[in-house]
Amino acid sequence: MYGNIVEEKVDVICVSVGSTLQHSDDVYNALVKAGGRKAYKTAYEKARGELTNWLSRGEILIVDTSDTKLEAKYVFLVVHPDVFHLEDAYRNIFREAMARGCTSVAIPGLGCGSIGNSVHASCSRACEVLHQIASESLGSIQKIVFIDMKEKVAQQFIAQMEAKFGIMDSAEALNSPSNSMENFAKPPTYVQQDDCVICLCPLSESSEVSELPCKHQLHTACLKEYLRSANVKKRCPVCLRYFELPLGDQPSEARMFINKLNHIKLPGHEDSDFVYEIIYSVPNGIQEASHIRPGRPFTGTHRRAYVPGTAEGTKVELREIFICFCFFFFVRIECGGV
Numbered sequence: 001m002y003g004n005i006v007e008e009k010v011d012v013i014c015v016s017v018g019s020t021l022q023h024s025d026d027v028y029n030a031l032v033k034a035g036g037r038k039a040y041k042t043a044y045e046k047a048r049g050e051l052t053n054w055l056s057r058g059e060i061l062i063v064d065t066s067d068t069k070l071e072a073k074y075v076f077l078v079v080h081p082d083v084f085h086l087e088d089a090y091r092n093i094f095r096e097a098m099a100r101g102c103t104s105v106a107i108p109g110l111g112c113g114s115i116g117n118s119v120h121a122s123c124s125r126a127c128e129v130l131h132q133i134a135s136e137s138l139g140s141i142q143k144i145v146f147i148d149m150k151e152k153v154a155q156q157f158i159a160q161m162e163a164k165f166g167i168m169d170s171a172e173a174l175n176s177p178s179n180s181m182e183n184f185a186k187p188p189t190y191v192q193q194d195d196c197v198i199c200l201c202p203l204s205e206s207s208e209v210s211e212l213p214c215k216h217q218l219h220t221a222c223l224k225e226y227l228r229s230a231n232v233k234k235r236c237p238v239c240l241r242y243f244e245l246p247l248g249d250q251p252s253e254a255r256m257f258i259n260k261l262n263h264i265k266l267p268g269h270e271d272s273d274f275v276y277e278i279i280y281s282v283p284n285g286i287q288e289a290s291h292i293r294p295g296r297p298f299t300g301t302h303r304r305a306y307v308p309g310t311a312e313g314t315k316v317e318l319r320e321i322f323i324c325f326c327f328f329f330f331v332r333i334e335c336g337g338v
Contacts, residue, residue: 006034006070011102014076014093016110021048021061021077024113025201032076035068043068047077057086074100081087081110083118086125091304094129098139123156131172185210188217195236198222214241254282260309269308276307 015027023031032040040063047063055061061077081089089110097105098111103229109122116228124145128143188211191203196219203209208220216238218226226237235242240317259277266275280303 004030004149005106005108006072008106008145008147009071010106010143010145011072011100011321012074012076012093012097012105013070013072013104014078014105014110016108016113017061017077017079019080021055021079023077028133031070035070037045038066040070043075054078057082057090058088058092060089060096062096063305072106073102078110083111083121086110086122087102087129090126090129091133094133094138094141097141101140103140104143104145105141106147108146108148109150109156112148112150119150119153119156121284123159126157148247185212185220185223187211192217196222198226212236212241214239228275254280269310272310273310274309276309278305278307279303279322280305295313 005015015023017027017029033041039309043063048062051061059079059132061079063077064073064077065075065309074097076093078089078093089106093105093107105336107126110126112119112122119273126146148157151245158317191209194203195201196203196217198205199222201219203217203219206219209217210220210223211217214236216236218237227234257279259269259279260275262277263270264274264275265272269275280301282300282302284300285298287293287298
């Protein structure tokens with residue numbers, strides 16, 4: 001559904017906030033406009049004041065808005081739900097709504113704005129979680145509204161709902177813009193004098209040519225066939241640049257922890273003020289559907305890595321986090337003077 005979430009007549013509306021619990025300007029202005037500046041600010045500050053611990057990514061600050069002009073009884077502020085914490089975020093939303101006896105929830109494409117989540121990833125994770133929970137029990141929840149100010153996000157929700165629940169005609173879902181190449185492939189302003197790397201025929205031999213964000217061009221029919229291939233990744237077949245963030249098949253219980261240590265130095269980096277300790281933890285478990293041998297047990301592992309707290313080291317750490325997130329969920333622990 002395409003529209004303004006704060007205007008929805010539901011028990012709960014959900015919005016993303018930063019790691020310091022700050023709204024974006026657009027979200028805050030919409031909330032105070034609909035709920036009353038003083039009333040919403042009071043409710044928000046009360047919720048923050050009642051916190052007893054720091055909220056991690058994907059967790060929720062629950063603002064009781066029953067004394068504001070908002071239609072919703074609660075506003076769920078979802079803390080920095082980046083793509084690697086989306087599943088936890090959506091699970092937390094449904095769990096907290098059921099715990100409060102709420103009957104209706106409005107959910108946007110979490111993190112698709114300033115956080116920069118892939119629209120596909122956000123919507124697909126939401127529908128996956130809903131599908132899993134609905135197969136068990138939704139408790140008091142009777143109505144779930146997927147709504148976003150961005151039409152592309154709303155369309156992606158429609159496509160994902162069809163994939164999971166068969167809500168719309170399958171042919172209609174297949175042809176919808178949100179489920180097509182139009183999200184990343186565009187007709188070029190001119191056709192390059194080159195060959196299509198898939199069929200190896202000149203691009204000029206076809207009347208339909210698509211250009212990817214990296215500017216490489218392919219026959220549209222070839223690109224469609226390429227994307228239908230089993231296990232294909234959403235990336236350019238020429239330069240391998242991703243046009244949709246890849247998600248890994250990490251075990252559901254895997255974790256990655258980062259500690260900030262002030263009492264040790266790494267050889268060759270004595271000038272650094274601290275050291276990042278990265279702990280990878282994968283407990284024993286059963287292989288899931290996305291793994292090589294579903295249903296078979298696997299042996300877990302624990303590993304540690306250390307990165308200097310220099311500017312260069314921080315870049316390396318962030319790059320490694322990005323790469324390893326394809327395999328792990330992430331929890332940050334601030335250890336101060338440990």
